[in-house]
Amino acid sequence: xxxxxxxxxxxxxxxxxxxxxxxxxxxxxxxxxxxxxxxxxxxxxxxxxxxxxxxxxxxxxxxxxxxxxxxxxxxxxxxxxxxxxxxxxxxxxxxxxxxxxxxxxxxxxxxxxxxxxxxxxxxxxxxxxxxxxxxxxxxxxxxxxxxxxxxxxxxxxxxxxxxxxxxxxxxxxxxxxxxxxxxxxxxxxxxxxxxxxxxxxxxxxxxxxxxxxxxxxxxxxxxxxxxxxxxxxxxxxxxxxxxxxxxxxxxxxxxxxxxxxxxxxxxxxxxxxxxxxxxxxxxxxxxxxxxxxxxxxxxxxxxxxxxxxxxxxxxxxxxxxxxxxxxxxxxxxxxxxxxxxxxxxxxxxxx
Numbered sequence: 001x002x003x004x005x006x007x008x009x010x011x012x013x014x015x016x017x018x019x020x021x022x023x024x025x026x027x028x029x030x031x032x033x034x035x036x037x038x039x040x041x042x043x044x045x046x047x048x049x050x051x052x053x054x055x056x057x058x059x060x061x062x063x064x065x066x067x068x069x070x071x072x073x074x075x076x077x078x079x080x081x082x083x084x085x086x087x088x089x090x091x092x093x094x095x096x097x098x099x100x101x102x103x104x105x106x107x108x109x110x111x112x113x114x115x116x117x118x119x120x121x122x123x124x125x126x127x128x129x130x131x132x133x134x135x136x137x138x139x140x141x142x143x144x145x146x147x148x149x150x151x152x153x154x155x156x157x158x159x160x161x162x163x164x165x166x167x168x169x170x171x172x173x174x175x176x177x178x179x180x181x182x183x184x185x186x187x188x189x190x191x192x193x194x195x196x197x198x199x200x201x202x203x204x205x206x207x208x209x210x211x212x213x214x215x216x217x218x219x220x221x222x223x224x225x226x227x228x229x230x231x232x233x234x235x236x237x238x239x240x241x242x243x244x245x246x247x248x249x250x251x252x253x254x255x256x257x258x259x260x261x262x263x264x265x266x267x268x269x270x271x272x273x274x275x276x277x278x279x280x281x282x283x284x285x286x287x288x289x290x291x292x293x294x295x296x297x298x299x300x301x302x303x304x305x306x307x308x309x310x311x312x313x314x315x316x317x318x319x320x321x322x323x324x325x326x327x328x329x330x331x332x333x334x335x336x337x338x339x340x341x342x343x344x345x346x347x348x349x350x351x
Contacts, residue, residue, distance in 0.1 A: 001027045001028065001029035002027055002028065002029055002067040002068050002337070002341075003028075003029055003030040003032065003064060003065050003066050003067045003068075004021070004026070004028045004029075004030070004031055004032070004066070004067065004068050004069075004070070005032045005033075005034055005060075005061065005064065005066045005068070005069040005070070005085070005090070006018065006031070006032070006033050006034065006044075006070050006072075007034045007035075007056055007069060007070065007071040007072065007073050007077065007078075007081065007085075008034075008035060008071065008072040008073030008074070008077070009033030009034060009035050009039075009044050009053055010033075010035045010039045010042055010044065010053060011035075011072060011073060011164060011165065012161060012164050012165050012168075012321060013072040013095060013321060013325045013326055014033075014035075014044075014072050014073070015044070016321045016322060016325065016326035017070055017072065017325075017326040017329065017330065018033075018044055018045070018046050019326070020295075020322065020326045020327050020329075020330045021046070021330055022046060022047050024330050024331075024334065026330060026333065026334065027337065028046075030064070031046050031051055032051075032054060032060070032064045032066060033051050033052075033053045033054065034053065034054055034055070034056040034060060035053050035054075035055070035056060035073070036055070036056060036073075037055050039053050040052075040053055040054065040055045041053065056073070056077070056081060057081075058081060058084035058087075059084075061084055061085040061087075061088035061089075061090055062088040062089075065089075066085060066088060066089075066090040067089075067090055067091070067344070067345075067348070067350075068090060068091055068093065068333055068336075069082075069085040069090045069091070069092050069093070070093050070095070070329055070333070071085075071092055071093070071094040071095060071096060072095040072096070072325070072326075072329075073096075074096055075096040075097050075098035076098075077096070078092075078094050078096045078098045078099065079098050082094055082098075082099070082125055085124075086123065086124030086125065089348060090124070091120060091124055091125075091126070091336065091340075091344070092124060092125040092126070093125075093126050093128060093329050093332050093333055093336075094125055094126070094127050094128060095128040095325055095326075095329055097130065097219060099123075099125050099127045100127045100129060100130070100219070100222075100223060100226075101222055101223075101226065102123070102125075102127070104119075104122040104123050105119075105122070105123050105125045105126070105127050106118075106119045106120060106126050106127065107127045107129055107223060107226050107227055108126055108127070108128070108129075108227070108332050108335075109129060109134050109137055109138060109227055109328060110328070110331045110332055110334075110335045111138050111141065111271070111272045111273050111331075112137050112138060112141045112227055112228065113227050113228070113229070114335050114339075116227075117332065117335055117336050117339055117340070118339065118340070120336065120340065126332055126336065128325065128328055128329045128332065129223045129227060129328070130216070130219040130220060130223055130324075131158075131162060131247060131320035131321075131323075131324025131325055132156050132158065132216070132219075132220055132236075132238065132247055132249065132320070132324065133219060133220050133223040133224055133227070134318075134323060134324045134328050135247065135249065135297045135316055135317075135318035135320070135323055135324055136152075136154060136220065136224065136249055136251065136316070137223075137224055137227050137228055138271070138273060138274060138297045138318075138323075139251070139268065139274060139297055139299050139314070139316045140152065140224070140228065140232075140251075140253070141228065141271065142267040142268055142270070142271040142274075143253060143255075143264060143267065143268070143312070144228065144230070144232075145267070146257075146263060146264070146267045147253075147255035147256065147257045147258075147259050147264075147310075147312070148255055148256030148257055149230075149232050149253045149254070149255055149256075150232065150233065150254050150255060150256055151232065151233040151234075151235070151253070151254040152224070152232055152233070152234045152235070152251060152252070152253050152254075153235045153236075153251070153252040153254075154220070154234070154235070154236045154237070154249050154250065154251045154252070155236070155237045155238075155239060155249070155250045156205075156220075156236060156237070156238045156239055156247060156248070156249050157201075157239055157241045157243070157247065157248040157249070157250075158205060158238060158239065158240050158241065158247045158320070159241065159243040159244055159245050159246055159247055159288065159320060160192075160193075160197060160240065160241075160242065160243065160244060161244055161245045161320070161321055162205075162240075162247065162320055162324075163192050163193070163240075164192075166191065166192050167192045167193070167197075168244055170190060170191065170192045170193060170197060171197050171198060171242055171244065173186050173189075174186045174187065174190075174196060174197060174198035175198050175242075177198075178198050178199065183196070183198065193240060197240060197242050198242055199242060200242065201239050201240065201241050201242070202239065202240040203237060203238075203239045204238075204240070205217075205238040205239070205240055206219075206238075214238055216236075216238045217236040217237065217238050220234060220236045220238070221234040221235075221236065243288050244292075245288065245292045245293075245319060245320070245321060246288035246289075246291040246292045246317055246318060246319045246320060247288075247317070247318060247320040247324065248286070248287075248288060248315065248316070248317045249315070249316050249317075250313075250315055251313070251314055251315070251316060252305075252311060252312070252313050253311070253312050254308075254310060254311050255310045255311070255312065256310070257310060258309040258310050259304055259309070259310060259311065259312040260304075261302055261303060261304050261312070264302055264312055264314075265278060265302055268299050268302070273295065273296055273297060273323075274296065274297050274298075274299055275296045275297070275298050275299070276298075276299050276300065276302075277290065277298050277299070277300045278299070278300040278301065278302050280301070284300070285300035285301050285315060286298035286299060286300045286301075286315055286316060286317035287317060288317055290317065291317040291318050291319050291323075292319050293319060293322070294319055294322070294323075295319075295322055295323055295327045296318070296323070297316055297317075297318045297323060298316060298317045298318065299314055299315070299316045300314065300315055300316075301313070301314055301315040302314045
């Protein structure tokens with residue numbers, strides 16, 4: 001059993017982490033929810049009990065004898081406090097972007113590269129990839145093994161909850177204003193998105209970087225190849241859509257071999273944590289309403305290119321708060337326990 005800290009326990013992903021830890025029966029001996037000083041005293045629920053939120057400090061990890069610390073409170077918070085947690089003897093599973101491209105920090109999707117977890121000792125940290133990257137590489141992995149992927153073109157349709165609670169609230173408020181014929185005022189008051197999100201799509205997530213690419217898009221490029229240990233060309237266009245929860249992706253893969261649709265369906269359906277929904281004659285295909293509050297990547301609309309025999313198109317959807325964040329982090333934790341946990345407890349004198 002492990003003493004577990006949740007950094008950012010009152011945020012959208014932190015709340016989801018608590019749910020997933022309970023659902024997966026994570027071996028929690030003691031739970032310590034942590035957040036900024038303004039959240040101290042608030043309560044979170046875990047396994048039917050209420051826990052008071054404590055202030056995040058460097059000292060708290062040592063004081064509470066934390067073994068596993070899940071971080072989900074922003075990159076600057078992880079940059080400052082994750083090394084403190086490691087120094088205090090905890091393994092950090094970080095859900096922010098801060099450590100993802102650090103060569104000494106493994107970037108892990110357990111279904112794809114669980115073996116990389118063994119490198120956690122270099123810095124005591126395991127990084128959780130970007131939500132859009134996670135669901136994409138889960139669907140790419142079996143197809144790459146079967147056909148050899150050379151290039152990926154992907155357009156994402158990302159839910160507002162990817163921007164946290166405030167993103168959801170902004171959509172709610174704009175929709176309410178729209179139905180009350182007061183949308184102009186609410187658009188002027190927007191804080192999260194650069195444009196109106198209600199009844200709109202915005203081809204802009206995170207900051208624009210060199211060459212006109214956004215940071216969100218470059219995350220998908222760099223993280224995909226780090227996770228899959230490949231040099232696949234990845235060209236994303238990331239779009240925010242007025243959906244509350246679950247990201248969708250339209251993906252085109254260019255392969256070394258000629259693709260076969262039935263074989264693609266089979267290798268996807270046989271892969272861990274993928275569900276294929278692909279019966280267009282029955283109007284059955286992946287959608288956010290199907291994926292929300294589940295732990296699967298749903299894949300459908302699988303079809304061969306009209307012109308090139310080595311090109312395949314498909315659509316995938318996953319709940320980005322779970323598959324793209326909390327569930328992936330918990331799965332990392334469980335896999336780490338399976339691979340490293342016994343020796344870790346022995347080294348700490350707890351076994």
